[in-house]
Amino acid sequence: MEGINKTAKVQFFFRPFSPDPKVQMVIFVAFLVMYLSSLGGNATIAVLVQLNHSLHTPMYFFLANLAVLEIFYTSSIAPLALANLLSMGKTPISIAGCGAQMFFFVFLGGADCVLLAVMAYDRFVAICYPLRYTVLMSWSLCVELMAGSLALGFLLSLPLTMLIFHLPFCHRNEIYHFYCDMPAVMRLACADTRVHRAALYIISFIVLSIPLSLISISYVFIVIAIVRIRSAEGRQRAFSTCSSHILVVLLQYGCTSFIYLSPSSTYSPEMGRMVSVVYTFITPILNPLIYSMRNKELRGAVRKALRKLEVE
Template sequence: MYLTSLGGNAIIAVIVKINHSLHTPMYFFLANLAVLEIFYTSSIAPLALANLLSMSKTPVSITGCGTQMFFFVFLGGVDCVLLAVMAYDRFIAICYPLRYTLIMSWPLCVELMVGSLVLGFLLSLPLTILIFHLPFCNNSEIYHFYCDMPAVMRLACADTHVHQTALYIISFIVLSIPLSVISISYVFIVVAILQIQSAEGHHRAFSTCSSHILVVFLQYGCTSFIYLSPSSSYSPEMDRVVSVVYTFITPILNPLIYSMRNKELKDALRRALSKF
């Protein structure tokens, strides 16, 4: 699964890079999302694979666990913000097509991308530091295949109520604000699509947006289940199952979803393959 995710997302990033026809804001964000997915899964997969392939648990230091947690939370947060940016891009493209190139200028695209990275960093670093200031018990075995926050907090020998509240608040911010932007953008997009007279215009607009909506549903649905569920209902087994979906399966599905629903990307991929 890891190699499939790595290959699929790398192909999208390379195809966008080498095709000048795809050098538009939409594909700029899509390529960045693909690169993010590569780093996202790479922050988890090596340790997870080591645990699966070895007969015993692979030992990880506190520093190593904290580093993995930081990058996982950081990249996951950037992923959520970037999906909101992509929804805003589609909103401008469909609702203001004549002003699209003027509004979505390259400086703005770069600023939105950098802003997503900065927000992810500012949210992940304090939370990681807060969790790893907890005193941990002698039993340091994590019932998970990576250093996820709920699993790590359950090893603490102190009251984690403040930490759980902080996790809930930050998760709510990371998920609710971008999701609100996505929802509002798509309300306006649906209204604009319904006003399009041609059937071809309807199909093209829905085709462009449906892939993004499906990715949003997968990402936000799984993440909300893990981080916004009450701690009293926490189940290590269910946590691991859902985590597999959004850390391994979703990054595999993203390239397939975007490529199958996007004619320009499929044509660019076909042209690239025809050269070999």
């Protein structure tokens, strides 16, 4: 009981990126610009899809939900990271606050990964079964797939968070990171974490490998279908609807796999922190840019909205 009380009183601090306040301020400005850019870009996509009836299709429904997930995903990390950059790592977080941040980060990140698999299935149906697309991808199914993505993210996050925060935390309280990431927090536990590391690895492997396998299978059939299209214009149009999704998948799964599937013996806190910057700050900016640059209908909706603003 005494050990639990001690753990409950633990406060964590995040290690600064640099001991130099000027360097910290430069990083703060960079993070702030990236955070605001990701909020603006993803909010723009969500609003455009909502306001344009021509975009009320399953593909854009999933894209809008991905944008909303990205907003909450990065917002679970960025505010506290920015506060710590300003305070040179002196802004504390309680163990309960650290657990809450970890839960929402894993919940939203897991839902994000599953939703990318759902989007691959949507493209598979659209390209391989175009005449049956509206029947196969009904709105009720789209809502169920979106709800399923959130449910799977929740079911992943809750047991992992509970598993890690049942560990005792005694004296070390400086997290070598800018948020409560699982590998970084486990390194502070004053107990044997081999079982916890194995559980994290196994669950991460299942959660990443199953959606990625489904995405890969979908794209095998998609490529076969595209090759069979006779006109070059048709092949180009079909490929353009998939290329954006492929780029986002490579970014998301590549970075996440590096952090959670690397052997613990080769895990580098510094490298882990750098890679985490990519998928918590940079990827949420790139997603709306990639989709808007590679998608003709979305670009048209942006131009239409800008023309309306100019007229007003």
